[in-house]
Amino acid sequence: MVVAVIVAVVIVAVSAVFVSRTFGSSREPSSPSAGAIAVVNGFDACGDGWSGPATGGAFDFAVSNSTIAGEAVYLEGADDRKVYAEAEGLGPSTVYHLRVTLGDGRYRFVCIPAGNDPIAGPVVTVRDSPAGLVPTPGIEVVTRADLLPAAHTYNEWVGSRIKELASDAQRLATAIVSGDRAVSQAAWLTAQQDYSRLGAAYGAFGDLADAIDGDPAAGSSALEDSDLHGLRKIEALLWSDLPIAEAAPVAARLITDIGSLTATLTKTPVNAIDLGLRSHEILEDAIQFTLTGADDAGSHTGLAVIAADIEATRAVLDPIRPLVTPRYAGLSDADAWLARTATLVASYKTGGTWRALDSLDRAQREALDADLERTVELLAPIAAVTDPRVADQ
16 A cells, blocks of 8 residues: 655644644546645656745645656745645656645755665745735745664663663572572562663664563453563463472573673664654553553563653653754653653652552543543654655755
């Protein structure tokens, strides 16, 4: 399926900027709708079909790709170089609509055919905007070069956390060998939280991610799945009636797998683009899998894991914050809701003991779900803001 990603930036309540992505797909070429401006883009030309001067207001651009491969097309300010609308993965002979409100200024389309350099289209002047027009704000372009320092910082942080994880995994193995179930359960939770804090690094770990914290096969529980190893298997064993000694070989293998993480991270570090994506996906996964109990193998420690997921989100945000702050006015609201959600989750911990997730009543579950959903909603635009683009000359 060919998917185009359209980034539109709109103004919401209290003048906060919210960047949303609209996903559309088509197997057949579509046709421009009535009133749409047909804009053709290819190897030799970009933005053909739009000319000026044009009157400020709402525009519907029916953007098509005349090449034989995919391309990215975005509308930028010719002077400020901000992106006002974008279509990524625009397939051959397809048409997608970019709808945007433009105020007075100079604009142009920029096309990036697959495997080719950017092509800047003709500059079109927009003028005579009606009074009271609220134009679409633009996003200042972020390039891969901009993201590299953030990725380097994050990868160094992950490296330091792997050492902590390895140490805590060793303590877990030692506790299991000692035969003390309560101590082993506490040590398991510490190790699980350690790993959960590495929320943006899972993709870089490859098969080791499944070996360390994989889920059981469909239709099987963590206890039943003989092919399952890692933290989930240990959880299932420690919270079962089976002898604690059965967890010892699993813990030994866990130590070995964690010991391979540093080398794996060196070969395949966390991709810079993943930082923006994971800034909301970590908590999105928490809602889908942890809050629902889908990833609970018997410990009922979902609240502790969500607390670690919130820390993981902050760890992802910190290195990209200098890029996001001037580009996304909603970041302060996202921070506030992240703090609010963290406080709510922490309220279910007394001393060193977390309440079981399934002990929350309906009102408490709904409040937690609402806070997480709102936080994710505010974090989601960061993926579009930090999506790296080519800065044309």
